[in-house]
Amino acid sequence: MSENKFTDKNVIARCVPMSKLQSVIGGKWKILILWYVAFYKVQRFGELMRRLDGITQSTLTKQLRELENDGFLHREIFKEIPPKVEYSLTEFGESFIPVLQTMMTWSEKYLCPDYVNPYKEIMNE
């Protein structure tokens, strides 16, 4: 019986957090959507459409539904005409903010050293 800690099959067999994380925030748009909702306080469908350059309506709808089903977003429907829907972070979604923050800070520094985030102060609210 090896003492090598890397041979423990249980590690693989059991719930693997990173794997779950990938399945939850993977895809082309999720972290971007969360980022907008979390830091830029973007709440409405149309606003998100304009921000997420190149996304289609149906894709955005699907992503938002998934984020809602995974517990990150709350979707509030206003019974108005024209229709109004507001998206906001749930408590669970807010727990994810530090992760987004770490991601953003790293990306700014290492992926986009030339990029100056004009709303940096918002992130420290």
Added chain:
Amino acid sequence: MSENKFTDKNVIARCVPMSKLQSVIGGKWKILILWYVAFYKVQRFGELMRRLDGITQSTLTKQLRELENDGFLHREIFKEIPPKVEYSLTEFGESFIPVLQTMMTWSEKYLCPDYVNPYKEIMNE
């Protein structure tokens, strides 16, 4: 001219860190691979194959090449038979460790509350 900070087209047009991050760590296996290399010190192709339950050889090769091209991994070829190749984090890759750590900590707590990471201490090296 609106003073609304959300109308600034430059924000969209310029390099968007989160978008880049997504394109770099997106996909089904990348953060998992990085996590294994970073924390479990898994370095060899075969070992990664065994860890990444369900991945195929060609997919793993492709992912590793992309991580190498994106600057995260260093690939060292030993001129031996049978072939030996070792993967390790570059300096750039190591700069990403805090992000992985934040991700992992959050996922453990919020996605897998029942999961007890048996190698938690490794993460605080």
Added chain:
DNA sequence: ATTCTTAGTATCTAAAAAAATACTACTACT
């Protein structure tokens, strides 16, 4: 001589994700 080992490559196929397109509802405004 045959088999095992590792780390692949090459090609093809399947599945998943995203995009394109067309359509809806209800009201206000022109």
Added chain:
DNA sequence: AGTAGTAGTATTTTTTTAGATACTAAGAAT
């Protein structure tokens, strides 16, 4: 009467991503 506005749905097509399968090299062990 026609158009704009918002937030969608439904369906099909395209693109992207990952998987399946077959194959290779070169020495070591049996």
